[in-house]
Amino acid sequence: MTGVPAPPTIRRGSNLPRVGGYNQVVVLEAIRHHPEGLSRVELASATGLSPQAVSNICRRLLDDDLVVEAGRRASGPGKPRTLLRLQPSGRYAVGVHLDPAVVSHVLLDLTGQPVARSARALRPGADPDEVLRDVVEDVDRLVAGSGIDPGRLVGLGVAAPGPLDRAAGTLVRPPNLPGWERVAVRDTLADATGLPVLLDKDVVAAAVGEVWAGGLGPGATAVFLYLGTGVGAGLVVGGEVLRGASGNAGEVGHLGTGATGPSCWCGLGGCLGEVCAPGQVVRRAVREGIGHWDLDPAAPDLTDAGGPTVPPPAGDPLHPGASVLVAFDAFCDLADAGDTRALALLEDWARHVAKSVTDLVDVLDADHVVFGGPLWARLSPTFLTLVPALVRDRAVGAAIHPIAVRGTVLGPDVAAVGAASTVLDQAFSARSSALLVD
Structure with missing residues (x-):
């Protein structure tokens, strides 16, 4: 199949x-x-x-x-x-992803195809107001540069790490965005841009984007595993993306991977959010003598296991932060160049991820697993070699139906594309609630 x-x-x-x-x-x-x-x-x-x-x-x-x-x-x-x-040019939507390392922007046409893209590194030390002002400037520049009629914009979608209060349109102290305590993202951007604004969790938005783009059929049940500065899962059942009671479905950072470490703030070891944190992978590479990278000790904690990580041991030069992605990229270069120890570490990581993904597949009885996020391009060769067979060997449903395991069709800015897709989905997807009469 x-x-x-x-x-x-x-x-x-x-x-x-x-x-x-x-x-x-x-x-x-x-x-x-x-x-x-x-x-x-x-x-x-x-x-x-x-x-x-x-x-x-x-x-x-x-x-x-x-x-x-x-x-x-x-x-x-x-x-x-x-x-x-x-008519592709009939309407457009803008999507923004507030990632802890980079803010991505994308303009989609009515068919969900990107018309324009841009990105800006998150300014170190910038407070929420400054970041949101940058977003407004970048969105204005993106739309103006595209040459489209601004009157055809349906709205602006924003994807951000959770937790968030979707009903209120606020971020609620996301661990990966220090200082973003009850920030009114939706209303602030709506007032500044004059556009309707939707706020969604980044992994939820990514799943919406995959569905809207046709990567998942309307009847699919799927796990979208997002691998970036943190890890999360977009969950799709029968073609419908699950948001949960407050819009925070997909918090999978504390799923067990079968690993014995590293320690998590929850008191256990081997949580998916810790095992998948790029900083932890780089730190392990240093401990095993694969390489050495001195990172900014003042950089904020950017893991995504639902809270702060246990501080690194005394004298450890590695602190998870924006610059850890540079070190992670260098580590992946070693693996691509044939360093057997680096490749073995990536393979070990893939096996642990496969264990947690299989648990999610069993919970949902899913027939699709999709990987995406900023780290995916570097991980895909190793993960697609190992994970599909592991999931199919272990998942209960594999004896009854095929389970497709693949990468996203949307590219590294899948969350921004998904954010714009949520706007199109809200405006142009049939919903039974529209039949209710007050």
């Missing part, structure tokens, strides 16, 4: 006049899931709406420049039918 997503399940519409807005999104979503285009007759069949309702909706979508007529296709007797496809 190749792990290719199953054909999409199209939501059925309603012919009640008062839910025309919902029906319009149902039709738009059906068109989005078929990039090759659908005719009006096919749309009526797929959505369950009457031919007249579909005709009226398609006329509105064409008038709003959300879809475009894209050629004809013969289908049985009679004249060829006109196909409708999404």
Whole structure:
């Protein structure tokens, strides 16, 4: 099996006049899931709406420049039918990822394709207000440089490490962003940009991006393991991304990996967030004589196990921080160059990650595992060599259904792409809640 997503399940519409807005999104979503285009007759069949309702909706979508007529296709007797496809330039969304090391920005068109990208290193010592002012400037510059009509922007999505209060639009003291205590990210950026703003946890946003881009079919159940300055999991069940009661689903830093260390602030050893922290990997490489890197001792703790790590031993020059990513990159260079000890350390890391991923696969009965995040490009050769077989050998569901294990289709700025995708998803995905009447 190749792990290719199953054909999409199209939501059925309603012919009640008062839910025309919902029906319009149902039709738009059906068109989005078929990039090759659908005719009006096919749309009526797929959505369950009457031919007249579909005709009226398609006329509105064409008038709003959300879809475009894209050629004809013969289908049985009679004249060829006109196909409708999404108009990429019909609407746009901006995504921002507030990573502890770098702030990424991306502009997506209606099909979810990136139109423009930019990134800025997080200024050392910058407070939240300064960082958010930088975000506003960078978003303005990104949109202006792209040449798009700002009036076609649907909104701004922001992805950030948790915990966060999604309902309030605030970050709630994320361990990887020291000093961000109850920061009103959503309202601050909405006031400054004049755009609607959505705030999501970065791993949740990454999973939304993977679904929106078509990397996961509408019926997929998946674990998206995000590997960056910290580690987290985006969870997808039946094509729906799980956010949890407060928007903080995916905190997997304390899952056991089967390792005996390093020590975690929770009092146990071998927690996934510690084992996967790039600083811990570099520190272990130094202890084992693989290399030596002197890092900034004043750099803040950037591990993501849900709280501060146990301080390093006295005299240890390595402190996890932004510059640890430079050392981690150098360590990966050694592995790529054939250093057997560095490669063995990466392989050991992959085995421990596979154990935790398998636990998540079993909990969800998942049929997809997707890896992504800033570190993924350096890890993918080793992880894709070892992890797929380990997961399939150990996961309970593997005896019943295939489990696809792969890297993200979205690239290293998957969280920023996902943040923009949450805006498109909110605006253009059919939701049953839209049928509720107060």
